[in-house]
Amino acid sequence: MTSLPQKPVPMPTPDTKEFWDGCSQGILRIQKCEDCSSHVFFPTLVCQECHSDRLTWVSSSGLGEIKTFTVVRRAVGAFAPDAPYTIAIVALDEGPQLMTYIVDHKESDVAIGKRVAVAFERRMDSYLPVFKLV
Amino acid sequence: MDKLRGATAIVGAFDTEVGKRPDATSTHLCLEAVKGAVEDAGMKISDVEGLITCNSQVTPVTYHAELIAEALGIEPKMCLSVSTGGGTTVATVAHAAASISTGMCKNVVIVKGDNLATGFTKDQALASMASVGHPQFEQPYGAPVPAFYALVAQAHMHAYGTTSEQMARVAVSAHYHASLHPGAHKREVLTVDDVLSSKMIADPLHLYDCSLVSDGGAALVMTSSDAAKDRPKKPIYLLGFGEGHRNEHISQARSFTESGAVESGESAFKMSKMTPEDVDVASLYDCFTPVVLIELEDLGFCPKGESGQFVEDGSIDLGGKIPVNTHGGLLSHCHPGNPGSMFHVTELVKQLRNECGERQVKDASVGLAHLQGGILSSHGTLLLGGEETI
Ligand SMILES: [Zn+2]
Numbered sequence: 001m002t003s004l005p006q007k008p009v010p011m012p013t014p015d016t017k018e019f020w021d022g023c024s025q026g027i028l029r030i031q032k033c034e035d036c037s038s039h040v041f042f043p044t045l046v047c048q049e050c051h052s053d054r055l056t057w058v059s060s061s062g063l064g065e066i067k068t069f070t071v072v073r074r075a076v077g078a079f080a081p082d083a084p085y086t087i088a089i090v091a092l093d094e095g096p097q098l099m100t101y102i103v104d105h106k107e108s109d110v111a112i113g114k115r116v117a118v119a120f121e122r123r124m125d126s127y128l129p130v131f132k133l134v
Numbered sequence: 135m136d137k138l139r140g141a142t143a144i145v146g147a148f149d150t151e152v153g154k155r156p157d158a159t160s161t162h163l164c165l166e167a168v169k170g171a172v173e174d175a176g177m178k179i180s181d182v183e184g185l186i187t188c189n190s191q192v193t194p195v196t197y198h199a200e201l202i203a204e205a206l207g208i209e210p211k212m213c214l215s216v217s218t219g220g221g222t223t224v225a226t227v228a229h230a231a232a233s234i235s236t237g238m239c240k241n242v243v244i245v246k247g248d249n250l251a252t253g254f255t256k257d258q259a260l261a262s263m264a265s266v267g268h269p270q271f272e273q274p275y276g277a278p279v280p281a282f283y284a285l286v287a288q289a290h291m292h293a294y295g296t297t298s299e300q301m302a303r304v305a306v307s308a309h310y311h312a313s314l315h316p317g318a319h320k321r322e323v324l325t326v327d328d329v330l331s332s333k334m335i336a337d338p339l340h341l342y343d344c345s346l347v348s349d350g351g352a353a354l355v356m357t358s359s360d361a362a363k364d365r366p367k368k369p370i371y372l373l374g375f376g377e378g379h380r381n382e383h384i385s386q387a388r389s390f391t392e393s394g395a396v397e398s399g400e401s402a403f404k405m406s407k408m409t410p411e412d413v414d415v416a417s418l419y420d421c422f423t424p425v426v427l428i429e430l431e432d433l434g435f436c437p438k439g440e441s442g443q444f445v446e447d448g449s450i451d452l453g454g455k456i457p458v459n460t461h462g463g464l465l466s467h468c469h470p471g472n473p474g475s476m477f478h479v480t481e482l483v484k485q486l487r488n489e490c491g492e493r494q495v496k497d498a499s500v501g502l503a504h505l506q507g508g509i510l511s512s513h514g515t516l517l518l519g520g521e522e523t524i
Contacts, residue, residue: 007274008264008273010270012270042268042271042383068286069285070284070288073334073335074280076264077263079278085276089384097385097386098385099268099272099275099383100275101275112289128275
């Protein structure tokens, strides 16, 4: 019995709910350390720089640059029909990095070091952060 | 750590037949490997005091080492199932050395086996691939496993001008070595053009930049250096080990061109009182070709950024400066998932015992294995040597 594959949607936990709620509202929210001012992502309990537990949620500028990327030519499962698509690691101006899609671009325009801005893409009831070249 | 230098030795090593093994479950492969390694060590299964395993991906269980012990009909003093992916092999050798040296057990058998090629259903294989990466922050983007490593390859190309031809050269070397190994899963030689004309999976990685999916198992028997002298085969001493753990998720890596192999290699070289120049033969984790390039640099076999030229010059081929993966590695010998890295170590044992026939590195006396789990996540380095190196 083969079930039709579905693309995964993020299942928020108490630690990550603020982040995903932000995405639904069109805001990229990350944590900031009240002691050393570092920004932190993934959502966590302690600052990865100074290990303080005094973290608060703030809005990111949503701006950053491409650290690295790839164009997926052969995808698996529910993603197969989407290929080719561009996956990148983006470093936000605040510091933290995230995996994401680069959307609405000509393939040849994507490069390491290019500036990008966040956008949100709906999947079922969730909104995933994706980035566009600026 | 210095106390552990040369304190223990590998006295038994065995590879099962690898490739496609529809006749064997993962447990069967583990039992076959233990039996072979224990015989190689001139011991009996009933002599085994410590048993370290790694869970099966095809048929995962809660108490894996205990399951293998039960199936062997032994009641070990120590059972441990370790899970650091491909890096598990280094972790298990280090823990075995510590257990033997502290007197927890006189000997330890390390065994790993799995049947990814024939045991997985299609759904299981898809589910297993989809489970790589952070469930909320990575998996929703649908990166197949090669894409994770493509991110690393792309960064290396951008930073250092490494080319697809140079990455392909790693696969060519592995396939050539496997052609000299009678037991390898794939024994056809490849050219750089074959690699470059294979289908593109995720830029810049082609199909032949990716490792195999195989069935297979392997086991090692370790004991104290004193006890090792009574064993029939030449003991291969553990000279040093080290670990490096920078991140679990690739999106959180602080560098995409340098890995925890830096810390892992430094610790292992320091403990063993060796340098990269002392190494005669190396086994480097090779799930994808760019990984070998980064390891060559991070371990100090060539300067940062120069690995592309280094492999292009034939340095990692048999007869080259530092022959790498003389069995063919995960790219061509076999890759049954987590057990894949066991063969990197059993191959070193065979090289240092001078048992490798056509693919023997002449006068091999010091061997290095660098193994990693996850997406450049969990790194471990081992240095092994014959008695003359102690
Ligand atoms: Zn802080």
